[in-house]
Amino acid sequence: MENNDMQKWLRVLIYTMIVSIVNSVLNYLPFIPAVVTTWVSRGITVVMVLCMFQLASASPCYRKAGILRVVEFVCGLLVSIPVVGTVLVFTASVLFIIAVYQEYHAHGEAVADKDAVLARKWNRLFGWGVIAVVLTAMGSSITTVLLTLSGWDVTRIAGIFNGLLSLPLLVID
DSSP, X not given: OOHHHHHXXXXXXXXXXXXXXXXXXXXXXXXXXXXXXXXXXXXXXXXXXXXXXXXXXXXXXXHHHXXXXXXXXXXXXXXXXTTTHHHHHHHHHHXXXXXXXXXXXXXXXXXXXXXXXXXXXXXHHHHHHHHHHHXXXXXXXXXXXXHHHHTSOHHHHHHHXXXXXXHHHHHHO
């Protein structure tokens, strides 16, 4: 792949990630309908998959990440089927984690020849992302339990706390 093409698709990918982060923040605002952020998220996934396949010649990990994201996307569309929905949500989550690993690894491979330090940072970023997800999930669970026991308006307050707990994930993104 020519360097200009790679730069173009990496630029599209970074702008797509910025839109994804903004969409994630908007998802926590109560006056934004969830259906809007859901459809924007689906559009973001389509653009990311396109970028991954365009970058595949730079690293085979981009192709793997693209394929995993396609399967995860299809699972996400099928979650409304009553019996299989739970299994598909779990499957989509696992595929998403593997796809992100492949993507970060591909970014590291793409820059390894020019900057070994940056390549190692891309690989470490995945680990930090996993730690942030685990801490966010634990914090969210603890917050929900404490709020339920307190007798407060759990839905509104939990939404605020979950938004605050998700800040490390947004920073890593």
